[in-house]
Amino acid sequence: MAIMTDSRGNIFLEFIRIEYDKVITSKLDAPLTHALIVVKCQGKYLFMHNKWRKNWELPGGIIEAGEHAEQCVIRELYEETNQILDTAEFKGLMKFRLQPSFHGPERIEYGALFMGELCRLDDFVENDEASSIILWDGTSEIGDIAGKSMNELSNPLHISFVRV
Numbered sequence: 001m002a003i004m005t006d007s008r009g010n011i012f013l014e015f016i017r018i019e020y021d022k023v024i025t026s027k028l029d030a031p032l033t034h035a036l037i038v039v040k041c042q043g044k045y046l047f048m049h050n051k052w053r054k055n056w057e058l059p060g061g062i063i064e065a066g067e068h069a070e071q072c073v074i075r076e077l078y079e080e081t082n083q084i085l086d087t088a089e090f091k092g093l094m095k096f097r098l099q100p101s102f103h104g105p106e107r108i109e110y111g112a113l114f115m116g117e118l119c120r121l122d123d124f125v126e127n128d129e130a131s132s133i134i135l136w137d138g139t140s141e142i143g144d145i146a147g148k149s150m151n152e153l154s155n156p157l158h159i160s161f162v163r164v
Contacts, residue, residue: 007055007144011097015113020069020090023112030095030108036060037073037088041118044135047145048080051131055144059083060111069112077116081133082125088114 004012023032036058039046047056061076063069073088094111124133136142 008101009099012094013097013108014095016093016095018092020112023069023090023093028093028110030110032063032069032093032110032112034060034062034109035069035072035076035112035114036094037077037085037114037116038091039077039083039085039116039118041121041135044137046081046083046118046121047134047136047142048130049132049134051129056134056136056142057145063112070114073112073114073116079127080130082122082127083118083133084122085116085118088116091115 002011002013003015006012018026037060038058046059048059049055050057059077059080060073061080063072067075070088070090074085077083077085091113094113096109096111098107098109100106121133121135124130126132134142
C-alpha cells in the first residue's frame with residue numbers, strides 16, 4: 001500500500017527504519033539519489049516554498065558526486081533556507097516510484113530522511129529554488145504541501161510523514 005501519491009503521480013511507497021551504517025554497506029535494489037530534512041524550531045516544522053512547483057516542501061535535494069547524504073541535507077538546507085546546522089540525525093530511507101521527468105524514465109529511487117533542530121531561524125534569503133520559508137505547526141492552513149492540499153493530508157499517516 002502506498003503511503004502517499006503527489007500531484008505529479010510520484011508514489012511514496014515505503015519508509016524503512018535502518019541505521020545509516022547499514023545503508024552505506026548494503027546493496028539497495030535502487031539508487032539512493034536524494035536526501036530531505038525535517039527541521040524542528042520552536043515546536044514547529046520548517047518548510048520552504050518551492051518557486052517552480054509552487055508548494056511547500058521539506059528542504060533537501062540531489063546527493064552530489066562524492067557527497068554523503070548528511071552532507072547533502074546540510075548543504076541543501078543552507079542553499080534553500082539560509083539555515084545552518086552542524087549535524088543531522090538519520091531517521092531512515094524513503095522508497096519512491098517516480099514518474100518520467102527530465103531526470104529520466106519511470107524509476108524506483110531511495111531518499112534519505114534526516115531530522116535536525118534549530119533554536120532560532122536566521123534571516124531567509126530568497127534564492128533560485130525557494131521564495132519563502134515558514135515554521136508550520138502541523139495544523140494551520142498554509143496551502144499545498146508537496147503538491148497535496150491540507151484535506152488530502154488529513155490522514156494521520158500523511159501528517160506523520162510530514163512530521164516524521
